[in-house]
Amino acid sequence: MKPPVELLDENLSSMARISLFHLFQIGLKYGVFQSLSTPTPYEDFIKSAPLPNRALLRRLIETYIRLGLVRREGDILKASTFSYQLKLTPKNAEGLTVDWIPVHEEIYRMVDYAFISSEHPKILMDFDNDSDFWDMRLSLEINRLYREVISSVAGLEDGMRVLDLGCGSVSPVELGGVAGPNGRYVGVDFSPGLLSIARTRVKELGMDWVELREMDVRRILPKKRYDVVVMSFILEYIESPEQLVAKALGMLDEGGKLVILEPFQEVSPYMPAWGFFESLTKEFVEFPSRGDLLAHLEGLGVDAKVKPLGNSVLVLQTP
Numbered sequence: 001m002k003p004p005v006e007l008l009d010e011n012l013s014s015m016a017r018i019s020l021f022h023l024f025q026i027g028l029k030y031g032v033f034q035s036l037s038t039p040t041p042y043e044d045f046i047k048s049a050p051l052p053n054r055a056l057l058r059r060l061i062e063t064y065i066r067l068g069l070v071r072r073e074g075d076i077l078k079a080s081t082f083s084y085q086l087k088l089t090p091k092n093a094e095g096l097t098v099d100w101i102p103v104h105e106e107i108y109r110m111v112d113y114a115f116i117s118s119e120h121p122k123i124l125m126d127f128d129n130d131s132d133f134w135d136m137r138l139s140l141e142i143n144r145l146y147r148e149v150i151s152s153v154a155g156l157e158d159g160m161r162v163l164d165l166g167c168g169s170v171s172p173v174e175l176g177g178v179a180g181p182n183g184r185y186v187g188v189d190f191s192p193g194l195l196s197i198a199r200t201r202v203k204e205l206g207m208d209w210v211e212l213r214e215m216d217v218r219r220i221l222p223k224k225r226y227d228v229v230v231m232s233f234i235l236e237y238i239e240s241p242e243q244l245v246a247k248a249l250g251m252l253d254e255g256g257k258l259v260i261l262e263p264f265q266e267v268s269p270y271m272p273a274w275g276f277f278e279s280l281t282k283e284f285v286e287f288p289s290r291g292d293l294l295a296h297l298e299g300l301g302v303d304a305k306v307k308p309l310g311n312s313v314l315v316l317q318t319p
């Protein structure tokens with residue numbers, strides 16, 4: 001069996017590659033590539049497209065430009081020659097967890113409704129109103145795998161003090177479970193819906209060392225100190241991730257670890273394709289680049305030992 005970080009990277013990279021395939025299909029289905037087979041002024045193209053949600057159409061075109069499927073010269077758009085290979089070897093396939101595939105298919109389908117309106121009831125990507133859908137996503141095998149990675153790289157064990165920023169509905173039980181019963185786990189999240197699911201589970205299991213707080217992580221004040229701070233799949237919703245990372249480091253005790261798990265841009269050249277689908281969640285900004293994040297942290301004068309693992313994990317340890 002491959003090491004967990006490698007399995008994680010392979011699954012995340014497959015999510016990006018399969019997203020590109022679906023993103024390409026959207027363009028074919030709505031006639032984007034057919035229209036742009038001749039050079040067309042950007043605004044004329046947007047005005048003539050029979051899709052009510054123009055903001056989403058612009059985002060689609062910007063994503064195509066980033067990925068090289070469409071070329072922009074001045075105000076003129078033109079479809080590019082593009083080819084990519086979706087290669088799956090038996091060796092790759094061995095490590096793929098399968099349950100994220102139907103969930104991603106649901107998300108691909110939501111784009112059709114989003115082209116009608118970003119408020120369409122069939123879009124289930126709001127953290128609060130659609131907490132059941134998010135809870136299903138956060139309960140997938142791949143999510144369990146990355147929580148094992150977090151636990152192992154953080155050296156999590158009973159008795160530790162853990163802060164989880166953007167904890168969602170499942171980590172309070174899975175990561176909180178490792179820190180207790182003698183430690184303390186504080187989960188912070190701004191979604192009352194996800195927190196309510198987490199609270200019910202924590203209560204049923206009698207995990208009284210788990211505390212859940214409803215708060216925007218950008219407003220958190222570094223009052224208490226922790227042995228471990230976790231940030232998993234949260235930086236993609238934050239405008240200036242380096243600011244939050246610097247603040248999180250300030251909440252660690254000496255020698256404490258900040259574990260960041262994120263589908264960084266470095267996972268695959270096709271991350272913008274996956275990002276297009278995730279942008280159905282209104283808070284989504286983009287998948288951050290690990291290289292840029294580290295450069296920004298250096299610019300802020302952050303003093304921490306940096307340990308990247310694979311393409312999707314970053315561990316920062318305070319002196």
Ligand SMILES: C[S@@+](CC[C@H](N)C(=O)[O-])C[C@H]1O[C@@H](n2cnc3c(N)ncnc32)[C@H](O)[C@@H]1O
Pocket residue numbers: 127138143165166167168169170171188189190191194215216217218231232233234237283
């Ligand atoms: C993709 S989920 C990840 C949840 C959890 N960390 C995990 O890995 O299972 C992102 C979570 O971050 C929360 N979130 C996003 N932006 C936030 C913010 N600014 N403040 C607090 N929570 C936030 C969402 O409500 C959601 O629970």
